[in-house]
Amino acid sequence: MSTPIPHTLVEPVRDTRVRPLHDLRISVIDRCNFRCPYCMPEDQYAHDHVFLAKDQRLRFEEIERIARAFVSLGVRKLRLTGGEPLLRRDLPELVRQLARIPGVVDIALTTNGVLLPRFAQALRDAGLQRLTVSLDSLDPATFHKLSGGRGQIEEVLAGIAAAEAAGFSRIKLNCVVMRGVNDMQILDLVERYRGTGHIVRFIEYMDVGTLNGWREDLVVTSAELIARIAARWPLQPLERNYGGEVAQRYAFADGAGEIGFISSVSQPFCGDCSRARLSADGKLYTCLFAQSGFDLREPLRAGASDTDLQALIAQRWAQRADRYSERRAELRARGEDGKVEMFAIGG
Numbered sequence: 001m002s003t004p005i006p007h008t009l010v011e012p013v014r015d016t017r018v019r020p021l022h023d024l025r026i027s028v029i030d031r032c033n034f035r036c037p038y039c040m041p042e043d044q045y046a047h048d049h050v051f052l053a054k055d056q057r058l059r060f061e062e063i064e065r066i067a068r069a070f071v072s073l074g075v076r077k078l079r080l081t082g083g084e085p086l087l088r089r090d091l092p093e094l095v096r097q098l099a100r101i102p103g104v105v106d107i108a109l110t111t112n113g114v115l116l117p118r119f120a121q122a123l124r125d126a127g128l129q130r131l132t133v134s135l136d137s138l139d140p141a142t143f144h145k146l147s148g149g150r151g152q153i154e155e156v157l158a159g160i161a162a163a164e165a166a167g168f169s170r171i172k173l174n175c176v177v178m179r180g181v182n183d184m185q186i187l188d189l190v191e192r193y194r195g196t197g198h199i200v201r202f203i204e205y206m207d208v209g210t211l212n213g214w215r216e217d218l219v220v221t222s223a224e225l226i227a228r229i230a231a232r233w234p235l236q237p238l239e240r241n242y243g244g245e246v247a248q249r250y251a252f253a254d255g256a257g258e259i260g261f262i263s264s265v266s267q268p269f270c271g272d273c274s275r276a277r278l279s280a281d282g283k284l285y286t287c288l289f290a291q292s293g294f295d296l297r298e299p300l301r302a303g304a305s306d307t308d309l310q311a312l313i314a315q316r317w318a319q320r321a322d323r324y325s326e327r328r329a330e331l332r333a334r335g336e337d338g339k340v341e342m343f344a345i346g347g
């Protein structure tokens, strides 16, 4: 029998670098309907790769219990991700359960957008507050290529339209930029969404996982992108919305809204990273580039109380010392690898 944990009674837990625990990203599934070359390249990940079976994935009740424990330790923001989270059956029901947790101030979802026409309204009705849609190019051929040959740009544009119709505004549109692949099309993306209220965010191509064949020369730094965009539409830097925010924000000087840049390679932000990640099979990862996770499913299924769960998570966070992006060059030179794949723990 578990006792509810009052979320107001516990001081936010801090790690060895005094970073608080503030955000939880929950991967609900490791499967995806795309094969983006920077995440889950079709020709690299093993065709006999075994995805999680249904009983290996956390059930919604289990996710909710774990989320409550996180909230009791200081988490205020939840983000659902994957794989492709909309492939998880009844996802709006999970949103509804998470939205009921006292202390949660923000619930967001990251999706490739293809299934939004089917689910946007139900997600909104269930209490989803914010939406991020991945959109790497408006050019049909480039988009198709970057989906690993699985997606069409029209499907994602229909998804964004469905989200707007369901009442989502200020949608974040994430674009991973790869030199020579889609970097020549960034101005089209900016032009299309300037003045709409939505926020295009350019993400530096990262060396997540082990499969994407990352090369530093394929990274287009945010500094270069900012210069290219500002030459066409002058930009003004904006203050961060909150500590630990990953994107550097800029406003268009002509008042047509804002854009963002996520510079994990050229300007690592490990120093104030307050994000924990829960994989679909219940492992806690304290860094996107971690090599292993801390299993919460086993104790949960063995009957751990809410207080036990809270203590396990607090202990693990208190030991956290990760700062991969700050040490990228050194760790790569040493050949330390075996990082978890991004489709397993989400963005």
Ligand SMILES: C[S@@+](CC[C@H](N)C(=O)[O-])C[C@H]1O[C@@H](n2cnc3c(N)ncnc32)[C@H](O)[C@@H]1O
Pocket (backbone or CB within 6 Å): 032, 038, 039, 081, 082, 083, 084, 085, 110, 111, 112, 132, 133, 134, 174, 175, 176, 203, 204, 205, 206, 207, 208, 212, 342, 343, 346, 347
């Ligand atoms: C792993 S996906 C999961 C959610 C959903 N399938 C989607 O694509 O939006 C989350 C985010 O990670 C980003 N991402 C994946 N691999 C990346 C990489 N190597 N570098 C930078 N961003 C990456 C994706 O573009 C996406 O915006």
Ligand code: SF4
Pocket (backbone or CB within 6 Å): 032, 033, 034, 035, 036, 039, 040, 082, 083, 084, 112, 134, 342, 343
């Ligand atoms: S980035 Fe998202 S859509 Fe692309 S393969 Fe990874 S999980 Fe799937």
